[in-house]
Amino acid sequence: MSARLRYGLIAGIGVLVSALVLAWVFSAVERRKEEITLPAYGEPTYNPLYALRETLRRDGQKAESRRQLDLADMKLQPGDTVVMLDDPRLLSPPQVSGLLDWVQFGGHLVLQMPGADEELDGDDAGLLEQLGVETSEVPARCLPWRVNGQEEHKEFCSGNRFTVDGSTRVERRWGDGTDATLAWARLRYGTGRIDVLGSTDFLRNGRGEYETGLRDIPHRDLARLVLAPNYGKGTTHLVYEMQMPSLWRTLLKQGWPVWLPLLLALLAWLWARSQRFGALQPSPRGDRRSLLEHVRASGEHLHRYGKSPLLYDAVRQSFLARLRRRAPVAAALVGDAQAQAIADHLQWPLARVQSALQVPPSRDDNALRERIRLLIQMRNQL
Known part of the structure; x- marks a missing residue:
């Protein structure tokens, strides 16, 4: 058999085997479409109120996200709403005074009730103390939330409970019913209102038991109820992080996959070069007097x-x-x-x-x- 014929035979066998493999793949593999939810990236990864902002904008409302509370830059108007996720006890006295003055003339403030803290509680100049709101140590229990045409939901299953001492008039309240602890209360302050929530999970991007987030109709209705006082009147300011984390703390906690290998490499280089430490020139040798x-x-x-x-x-x-x-x-x-x-x-x-x-x-x-x-x-x- 000539070399040309032998190579042609080998090529033909290769083509035949490839055709058989392709035929088996097409007959054994089933094609079908499947939708996969990709993980969040960009702003939704650090702004927990991103979905709420976009929902409000699609509903024709003016909404802005802010990392910190800046009253001078926000220029709050009587018909505006401020949703604040961070601990209200961290507000400075000028910020507390500015917020209460704004609420008194028609503003709407939405707060998340923080947990008990001996170092932060008890400040007479604090926002919660001036409103007569105190943290309760009663554990949270799920509250039923019913919307026509939807399955019954359980809300406020986590978070904190609180009480109101009566110094401020309560317009709406929602609690366990067996005691004075509340999961949500709407307080009247002047011509404005202040909503205190034991948990704001239903307002945040989908996570945990609220994985569907505002895509769920009952969550949208509850959010609409919370934002009702000034809905459609002014701008909704969404403050999701008042106290920015320290740069060094962030690098220490989240950047260790980068700085730890670099630190080990630096230590290894210093150890390899340690013999060069000391004076720039060696000390002169003493006189040798050995005969x-x-x-x-x-x-x-x-x-x-x-x-x-x-x-x-x-x-x-x-x-x-x-x-x-x-x-x-x-x-x-x-x-x-x-x-x-x-x-x-x-x-x-x-x-x-x-x-x-x-x-x-x-x-x-x-x-x-x-x-x-x-x-x-x-x-x-x-």
Whole structure:
């Protein structure tokens, strides 16, 4: 079979297998449409009243979202409404006075009742204290909410309960019915009104038990009832976060996937470079006064530059100096007679003594070391 025919056969088999796989996929896979709710992104992720604002705008109302309460910038008018989610006990005295003055002449304020806090409760200048509203420790219970044509709903299942001491006239109230605790109350203040809610979950973007949010008709009706006093008269200001979180706290809690690896990398780099810490230049070394180091350095210098015979001669002269002191007769001789006398004195073989007294070649390191070793041994035995 030729190569051309073989390649054609392989290509044909590949096309056939691909066709069979495609046929199986189309016969085994069922096509159908499915709607998937994508997670929120953008403003709905940080503005819990985003859905309420858009609902009001679609209903032809003027609504604005604000992160903080800024009375000077808001320029509140008698027909306006302010929905405030944050703790009203965090308001400053000028803000409390400004809000009450505005409500007194026709404003509508919607508050969320906060939980008990020993550090914040009891301030006579506080907004809740001036309205005669106090936090109740009675646990929340679901309240039924019925809308014609809709299934019965349960509202205010979470949040806080409160009481009103009677200093302010209550226009509407909704509570458990068994005691004086309330989940919602509408107070009259001058010509305006203040709604206090134990929970504002039905006003927020869908979450938890209120997953459908304002898409649910009963929730829209309840929100419409809460906003009824000034509905359609002015602007609805939605204040969703009065107290902005600290930048460093936000980075610490939410930015750790970024700063923690960077911190570990920085610590690893510092550890790798730690040997460079200290002075820019090393301290000068002290004077070296070891005689042995000087002798060794001098010997290495002479050997490096081919002056090895000088090293041998220095050791030989040291040996002869001791020989003159210990065996003056042998030291006075020369040549073979001196070698024989040293051999007799040390009881060494004559050839070994003659080898030690003979100058080695200048480039023969082995001979140099061997003869210096013999001279040192002969000197030590004298």
